[in-house]
Amino acid sequence: MIRNLVLVSLLFISVNIITAQEKQAIIANIVKEVNTNSQLEKLAHELLDVVGPRLVGSPQMKNAHDWAVKKYSGWGMDARNEQWGTWRGWERGITHVDMVSPRVQSLEARQLAWSPSTGKKGVTAEVVILPEAKDSADFAQKIKSVKGKFVLISMPQPTGRPDENWEKWATEESFEKMKKDRDSLNDLFNEKMQQNGLGRRELPRALEAAGAEGIISSYWSRGFGVNKVFSAYTEDIPTIDVSLEDYGMLYRLAANGDKPELKIVAESQELGEVPTFNTIAEIKGSEKPDEYVILSAHFDSWDGATGATDNGTGTLVMMETMRILKKLYPNPKRTILVGHWGSEEQGLNGSRAFVKDHPEIVEGVQALFNQDNGTGRVENISGNGFLHAYDYIGRWLYEVPEEVTKHIETNFPGTPGRGGSDYASFVAAGVPAFNLSSLSWDYWNYTWHTNRDTYDKIVFDDVKNNVILTAVLAYMASEDEATTSREQIILPVNRRSGEQMTWPEARDATRKGGLDDED
Template sequence: MRKPVSLLVASFFLCSVAVIAQTKEKMVEAMVKEATENSHLESLAHELLDQIGPRLIGTPQMNQAHDWAVSKFQSWGIDAHNEQYGQWKGWERGITHIDMVSPRVVSLEGRQLAWSPATPKKGVQAEVIVLPEVANAAEFAKWLPTVKGKIVLISMHQPSGRPEYNWKEFATEESLAKMKEDKDAATKAWEKRIENTGYNSRTLPEVLENNGAVAIFQSYWSQGFGVNKVFSARTKKVPTIDISLEDYGMLYRLAESGSKPQIKLTAESKHTGMSPAFNTIAEIKGTEKPEEYIILSAHFDSWDGGTGATDNGTGTIVMMEAARILKKLYPNPKRTIIVGLWGGEEQGLNGSRAYVKDHPEVVNNMQALFNQDNGTGRVVNINGQGFLHSYEFITRWLQAVPVDIRKHIETTFPGIPGTGGSDFASFVAAGAPGFSLSSLNWSYGNYTWHTNRDTYDKIIFDDVRNNAILTAILTYMASEDPETFPRDRAVLPISPRTGEQIKWPEPRDANRTGEY
């Protein structure tokens, strides 16, 4: 009688496993179908990027984006709210006009840097001059009075406006080598020019404005056609303007040749005092293990040279779309699913660092966090972040992902914990299993990361759609997993750079006051 009972138990177990497998397979199929046939990605991107625009912390657009996200989550039946973690200096961008009026008339391409002061209401008209070559700080101090009433160029003149990849494609070997030599020499010469003033690139703008300059012009070329990096101003009284490589080079050459170019500049903006800084938090409550958490993570803020499309509009809409799919198809997850759209990432992971400190009950009971940040490409790498058992869990969760998405992803286990770069690192530093869904490059560093060209048209929606599917499935699998992710840490290797054992990162406090 014992043999038939054993066979019955075994048969029942195999049937249960088969039913579970079929259920997961159907859920995955439904998620892929929903993401493919009813995608909200394009409309989310249009509303966020075209209608609201860039999301510089402390601006009205950042606050508008937070409110928009809460409203969007609620329209899908997902509880959401904005959670203040601190404040930041408020600023609102206005219209900028930059026109050369002599020796000829032409409108120039450029923009105020973030938190730049404005010109007077009627604008200014002034001659452009170049930072001089001086032998030492004393000689520079003698020159400084000449900046009164002038616009000063403080960036190097680029020998070529063609990216190096363009030179490699078309130039002779001799011409390419000469270009590199010229560029290296020009870079060293400019660094020496700055050094001899007795100041550096951070302190020089304030010295110039204090001596009467009416504006500072810079050009932070991103090594790509038509692309400049756009960050924040260092001036407190006069505007700092980033000028395109092409127009900056023209002004530089005219000034150097004695043509005395004249600029008419109007830069409208206003400082609005301290502004509250928020994270947007959405939640789908768990049913069986509601006190265990899975977090879908992306930073919501951006710089404002473009509209923050790939840094990090794409990560934002991936997490929002994944949450929408999960709520529609998996409304009663076993574990609680949280979406964290973090503020202040660009100023030092401030939103996520604040959340880690303010919500130990979440961090200490986190099953996993999935973060996407670095651009529009499909996910191609997942690092175990130094967690000893990451291979077992990540591999198991990935098995449910369709092959045409999974085949592109390389994994590294146990990996090395991230120390910064994006918000997953805030959680890893606290010992919580946060994972970066690292994406394909798509010329991110040169063309869209913190640039004036980071706009809607750079999004590759096929890749972003795959990322939303991947995130939804990983979240579903992590929620359904009967095991809780263990936090054992691997022994980290010796650093080839220092020769010492790599140390686990320590948690850092958020900047909640709005001051660098």
């Protein structure tokens, strides 16, 4: 009897040693594959340079979905595009903006998303400053003067140098004076905008109704050569974003009575109502196929540039992770699923739709790992309000190489994320979902929703770091003998309202976007 117990014990120890050795071998091979056979630069070129920006409802967005399905299929995975709604279809064409008087100069400018077209011949008109008014009634009279004109609606910036440039080179007195003057100009401009009685959406439409030929804006992002580029609100006339430098020149010319004239050619095309998708790929689980480890990244972008860090890098991390896991870990215990979500930028729509449409998957999620905000190496992971998140996240992180984890701070149990990226759609449904938050690299000023979010801003060493992290976490989550706990913390009382805070509620997606005023 004793002999049999000894044999059983030795066998158990032997199995555990083999399992530990296999685990270490797979992790070592993951690191080796990332460092010696990375496909990140090739994938980045194909997605960002060839496919390009991925505005929801655009042909480029559909091209991206089809490209991803083809990639996953070529790696031996089941992949599909799942339609979850429709959107206003629109395609950006050639944009060319030239000042033709008082001299000739081509300007750095672009249409905003969903801006109406000028047609191939373009439109030529004088540029004027938005009329000043005492109140909304006065503005209703003065707005008549914009008929047949391009209208400047943004504040001209007094400096195109970011604050850190001033701080480095200016005297302290000069820097403080600049900030004071800028704040004063900003206050005056905001007061002027309030007096016309119209919001940021209503103003362009009112100018359009008054007969303006087009809207000229400039949304500086506090960095050299960087503007935020979002969407237009006009229905028939173009809305154009102009660089800080060229916008300031136009404003000064108009203010000084030099009557600048522009010729704008903006050949966008309306495509009607088009389907919109999520791309899903899977490595089927061998023991627990109805339990899931989900890799998550939104696929869409704004289209001022090519969406390299928002969210090309998150997309690349998840694609490369899936490629490596399929190669080195082709028979996972649990199903490993990747979701490339559409229309995150308009309100987490793709991921919200997936949560609503797939309760059977949501019920079986072991963990979800989401990557979004920029090119930097991951530096923070929060427990998102799941009481026992430390028990399993800590266990999995322990197996990640130290050269990766030494950069990471954790926050357990944390509080539930309510927005910002697609993990929040799953947290609201009670799923253990975690955002892999990365270092800034001046993300908010230089690449987030800007005209400079391009391939060259990617730091591939940091992206490789994130692939190693994500691949090991996915592997450990798949192999874990235990099922993760979904128990939630008791949320604190809101200090402002005095009421007990509640867990965020799951919301459905906007299933028909950009096709009416509400969207």
